[in-house]
Amino acid sequence: MIEAVGIILNYRKKQPVLMGKQLVEKFKEKGIKVYAPQKDADALNIGGPYLTPEEGHKVHCVLTLGGDGTILRAARYFASQNIPLLGINMGTLGFLTEVEVSEIDNALEKLMAGSYWIENRMMIQAEVKRQGETIKQFSALNDFVINKGPLARLITLEIIVGEEYVTTYKADGVIISSPTGSTAYSLSAGGPIVYPELEVTILTPICPHTLGARPIVLPSYKTVQVRIVNQAESMLTIDGQNGFPLEKEDEIIIAKAEHNVKMIRIKEKRFFSVLRQKIKNENYVFYE
Incomplete structure (x- = not known):
């Protein structure tokens, strides 16, 4: 009842x-x-x-x-x-x-x-660190986007997965999405379509200034750390709805959230x- x-x-x-x-x-x-x-x-x-x-x-x-x-x-x-x-x-x-x-x-x-019936959808969480201290935490169902400001200037982002250095992008930004978010902004930026019941995160660069950058699909137990190397009025956007201004040398650590979303089907x-x-x-x- x-x-x-x-x-x-x-x-x-x-x-x-x-x-x-x-x-x-x-x-x-x-x-x-x-x-x-x-x-x-x-x-x-x-x-x-x-x-x-x-x-x-x-x-x-x-x-x-x-x-x-x-x-x-x-x-x-x-x-x-x-x-x-x-x-x-x-x-x-x-x-x-x-x-x-x-x-x-x-x-x-x-x-x-x-x-x-109930369908579980994985969420992701982000922790923003400034000078070694956590200053803000967020959760998202679709994605986190780290991108440049309104001027047509590239932002430089260092990417670390787990404890391993991956690459440094000079780009308009980067999208870290859940499987649910794979059909949102990440898809528009050339990312893969991921079945929503999988537990992975997708790393998709936005307009990288290189011929070789490709989206990367990662297991959900791996964290993604993004460091702002060269700040150009950068912003962290949460599910395309909320924004948080970033500064040079800020670190954004993204991981699988502790909770899922339960969707009634x-x-x-x-x-x-x-x-x-x-x-x-x-x-x-x-x-x-």
Whole structure:
């Protein structure tokens, strides 16, 4: 019996907010409490108490209303609490979401009946060190990107995997992604498509000034250390949503996170069919 659910939505857009309010009423009719983080709750007019990661144990699962960006935000917010996410696509691409708007009623019926399965997705974490001290830590579902500032100047990055020196890139930056993130920015930069159930990290340089640089796939137990050798207003970007300014000689250590994201799946496994459909929708060619 589900007693409470959480909702995270793209509260900057009208349609997710309207749909969220409809879902709140549906859950109330069934005697199910609805919680949300403060900004989401304000958009839904449901007030407090607000849903925080520490209070995540109150809810059976979290529904996300939006696109992949909403899923990424929810993953970073709740993954450490092992709260499963059900993504409802109200965005554009929707690689990570599970159901479309037209499928919501059927999805809710299956959710109530417990007719679903859980897919675990690996997350990655980053530790920023400055003068030997840790100054910031982050987690991501898709990727961390270390890139240059707005001026057309290369950044120099030293790459160490585990304890072994790999190379020094002169490039626009580098992407370190999870298998989930392999179909995001890394794909656009020439990185490989990685099946999401694998536990690896992908190192993809962005426009390296060399003829020989290639993406590298690494086992998840290996750490990736990136040192800013020549700083050009560089930035660490987390899942394409949050940024942290970097300085010369900063070290960014990226590793597999201690927790996974739990994704509620109602349909059968269909990674390649989703990949074909989504990429075709974006006017790309993907050969079957």
